[in-house]
Amino acid sequence: MPELPEVETTRKGILPFVDKQTVAKIIIRQPKLRWEVPDAIHDMEGEIIQSVTRRGKYILLETSKGTALIHLGMSGSLRVLDVGVAAEKHDHVDFEFSNKKLIRLRDPRRFGAVLWATKNPLKHKLIRSLGPEPLGDDFNTDYLFLASRGRKVSIKQFIMNGHVVVGVGNIYACESLFKAGISPKALAGKVSKKRYEKLVEVIKEVLARAIEQGGTTLKDFVQVEGNPGYFQQELNVYGRAGEACLVCESSIKQIKQGQRSTFYCSKCQK
DNA sequence: AAAGACACCTGTCCGC
DNA sequence: TGCGGACAGGTGTCTT
Numbered sequence: 001m002p003e004l005p006e007v008e009t010t011r012k013g014i015l016p017f018v019d020k021q022t023v024a025k026i027i028i029r030q031p032k033l034r035w036e037v038p039d040a041i042h043d044m045e046g047e048i049i050q051s052v053t054r055r056g057k058y059i060l061l062e063t064s065k066g067t068a069l070i071h072l073g074m075s076g077s078l079r080v081l082d083v084g085v086a087a088e089k090h091d092h093v094d095f096e097f098s099n100k101k102l103i104r105l106r107d108p109r110r111f112g113a114v115l116w117a118t119k120n121p122l123k124h125k126l127i128r129s130l131g132p133e134p135l136g137d138d139f140n141t142d143y144l145f146l147a148s149r150g151r152k153v154s155i156k157q158f159i160m161n162g163h164v165v166v167g168v169g170n171i172y173a174c175e176s177l178f179k180a181g182i183s184p185k186a187l188a189g190k191v192s193k194k195r196y197e198k199l200v201e202v203i204k205e206v207l208a209r210a211i212e213q214g215g216t217t218l219k220d221f222v223q224v225e226g227n228p229g230y231f232q233q234e235l236n237v238y239g240r241a242g243e244a245c246l247v248c249e250s251s252i253k254q255i256k257q258g259q260r261s262t263f264y265c266s267k268c269q270k
Numbered sequence: 271a272a273a274g275a276c277a278c279c280t281g282t283c284c285g286c
Numbered sequence: 287t288g289c290g291g292a293c294a295g296g297t298g299t300c301t302t
Contacts, residue, residue, distance in 0.1 A: 002295060002296090003295060003296090006295075034278070034279095034296090034297085034298085057296075057297095071296085071297090072295090072296090073278095073279095073295090073296060073297085074279090074294070074295060074296055074297095075279085075280075075281085075294085075295080075296095090280085107279095108279080108280050108281065109278085109279045109280050109281080109294090109296095110278080110279055110280080111278065111279070111296060111297080112296090126297095126298085150271095150272090151272080151273095152272075152273075153272080153273065153274095157273090160296095161297095162296085162297070169295055169296070170294090170295060170296085171295060172295095215295095216295075218294085218295065219281095219282085219294080219295090220281095220295095221295070238295095258273090258274075258275090259274090259275075259276085260296095261293080261294085
């Protein structure tokens with residue numbers, strides 16, 4: 001579900017309701033997410049949220065006692081609601097605030113996570129080895145080209161690897177490769193520097209545009225106040241197997257790479 | 271270090 | 287209508 005644009009949309013959505021607010025209470029209905037929600041998360045209660053940031057697909061809620069790390073997995077979402085609104089199925093964790101708002105994590109598949117870091121969260125095991133932010137300056141042609149040398153995986157799997165660059169999931173990997181005119185099957189180690197230059201450019205464009213559009217709603221992604229994203233209207237290949245390429249009209253193909261579906265145009269992408 | 275398979279879990283959709 | 291199987295926006299872990 002959420003890739004970087006959806007997570008960033010979520011972060012921006014909760015920000016005005018929780019930043020500088022005091023955590024009143026944390027309710028854990030289902031602790032068994034991808035990892036068990038640690039009891040120590042209750043140390044947040046009574047603390048003020050000092051910042052609401054994002055690293056990769058993790059949302060970080062910082063307090064003076066520690067930082068909550070929230071990951072939405074494949075099916076997770078955060079909603080802003082008023083304290084007292086009844087929880088429904090799959091509503092696993094609530095963060096209640098003294099302003100009577102709450103942030104509710106819903107995650108049917110439970111691949112998401114709520115963790116607690118008492119030290120520098122950027123040094124947390126799951127975060128410290130992540131690749132650069134795709135919209136930052138250290139994600140650039142030189143970096144990506146150098147990182148790709150000697151790599152035998154496909155370019156698509158390469159850019160989806162969070163240790164190479166964070167935030168590029170299945171949708172935006174497919175869309176970026178289409179816009180760059182690169183076959184998803186090309187081997188990462190064989191792609192020219194010139195083509196990496198184009199790829200870096202389009203990844204930044206595609207992600208920035210998707211954030212502007214509030215993310216992609218395929219089925220159940222919603223922004224924190226329940227509205228869908230709109231980027232799905234701009235998808236060129238993802239989910240369009242058998243349909244006509246919007247550029248050349250040949251049929252969009254679907255294959256499996258690393259057990260994930262890949263959509264591409266074999267005429268536009270070489 | 272790198273690559274590939276597998277794991278986690280629930281809901282939905284499609285074909286019979 | 288029911289049932290089995292495939293599939294879904296992610297990513298850590300284990301094995302080669």
